[in-house]
Amino acid sequence: MRLHNYWRSSCSWRVRIALNLKGLAFEYVPVHLVKDGGAQHTDAYRALNPMRTVPTLEFTHEGRVHFLSQSLAILEYLEERYPSPALLPADPLLRAHVRMLSEVMNSGIQPLHNLSVAQRVKAELKGDDKAWNAYWIERGLTALQALAEQTAGRYCVGDEVSFADVCLIPQLYAARRFGVDLSPYGLLTRVEAACAGLPAFLAAHADRQPDAVPA
Amino acid sequence: MRLHNYWRSSCSWRVRIALNLKGLAFEYVPVHLVKDGGAQHTDAYRALNPMRTVPTLEFTHEGRVHFLSQSLAILEYLEERYPSPALLPADPLLRAHVRMLSEVMNSGIQPLHNLSVAQRVKAELKGDDKAWNAYWIERGLTALQALAEQTAGRYCVGDEVSFADVCLIPQLYAARRFGVDLSPYGLLTRVEAACAGLPAFLAAHADRQPDAVPA
Structure with missing residues (x-):
């Protein structure tokens, strides 16, 4: 692949x-x-x-x-x-919760701070793209945390890593990059900390990729 | 329900x-x-x-x-x-194609012309929200049609209705609403015509809902 x-x-x-x-x-x-x-x-x-x-x-x-x-x-x-290993639970309702949380990020947050969108906000609308990005991320994370409170264990849904955690880690990195204060999102940053030490997450981190540009 | x-x-x-x-x-x-x-x-x-x-x-x-x-x-x-009846094919690759097409609309187009986004473009950035919406829809439909050319039969993927068609119909309605010229999208409007006569699609149409406001 x-x-x-x-x-x-x-x-x-x-x-x-x-x-x-x-x-x-x-x-x-x-x-x-x-x-x-x-x-x-x-x-x-x-x-x-x-x-x-x-x-x-x-x-x-x-x-x-x-x-x-x-x-x-x-x-x-x-x-x-x-x-x-499975990244979706076996139970249909929990699977639905994983997909709901994932889609909050995949369709509800990330598309709005996508590079092409931020570029258009800046170039065409003469807007503050960083503020635009932060607005949608804060709005989305607030909803995401409220939803995750229904299901979280060690991870977003129960005690097994799922699609939702896979989406969460890059989302929180983007949040910091655009200046979002993460202190209201204690549940989400706790899950992030639980993922951070797992080898699969460590190896996938943006900063460790061959094309990464040091800050 | x-x-x-x-x-x-x-x-x-x-x-x-x-x-x-x-x-x-x-x-x-x-x-x-x-x-x-x-x-x-x-x-x-x-x-x-x-x-x-x-x-x-x-x-x-x-x-x-x-x-x-x-x-x-x-x-x-x-x-x-x-x-x-199934709305995803049995074959894993075709399922992947259905989901790819669906996500082009679900995460690649619709979030950008979502009401809350259009409202912010207009109120905060003093932009032309209709032009903003049309830009993202045209960009997305061009990609969508190129992808659908790989798989379309009577419907977006083969000859059975799938999630992709379920997403396509409202997407084309939104395209017209925001003034997008659909003439370059012959494949997509042909699939739309194939869906239009199905009872499930007819009954779900926006204009036939109890809260619909006549144009």
Whole structure:
């Protein structure tokens, strides 16, 4: 498998964690989102991913090469194809809770601070992109924590790592990057601390990727 | 089941279609997103859905009342609990394609023209919210069609209705509403036409809901 991705992209990071948790080796293919206008906008990359986002997972199945994008779709695919260790609980209601929490981040927060959106806020609307990003992250984390209070154990849903934790870690990194005060989110930062020491999470961290740029 | 929702909300509409396709009766509970500042912002609604979005599916399971939000999480729950008729193919790769297409809309397009975002573009950034919405929809539909070309039959993925079609119909309605020219999207409007005559889609249409406001 090859993962076309970028060190600091939340959605890339989610998939790196999941691949690591499932013990799946992958080749890291960096896609620089900023340099020279962004490698995601080249014709070569658009052929793999018309949405021009990262990540894209490239893999061979029954002799054919496939390109799969959209991080949650990739996580679901990995879960079905490589079910152990499971990143979704067995119980249908708990599975629903994991997906609800994941989607709060995947559709409710991250798209609004996505690079292409922040760029448009700044360039077209002459807005403060950092303040824009922080607004949506704070609003989303407040809801996320209220929902997680219903289900959290050691992790977001019970005592097993799930998609929700996989989404949470990059989301909190982005929150700090855009200046969000995380002190009201004690439950979320407690879960983050529980994940931080796990080898799969450590190896997937943005700052440890080959294309990472030191602060 | 009770569906807390709004006639013109894309995400509400997705869940209505899925409930209809699966033959599940539900009580329609309108949540007016605009009147008096928006019923989604009341304390009563936030208790059901801290993210203050629609829809929220309310149901009883083993004697307890549950509130589930995030339309894709709801679709996945319905699919697991009421598997027939299936809205995901059996083949893992095709399932992945359905989810990829669905997420292009769920996380790549709809969040950017969500009411709360358009309101902020207009009120805070003094931007043209309709132009903002149209920009993201056009960008997303272009990618969506390129991806759907890999898999489409009568519907977005093969010849069976899936989550992708459930997401597509409200997305194209929103596109027209914000003035997007759909003539470049022949594949997508052909799939739309194939869905339009199905009873489950007809009954879920925005304009046929009890809280619909005639144009």
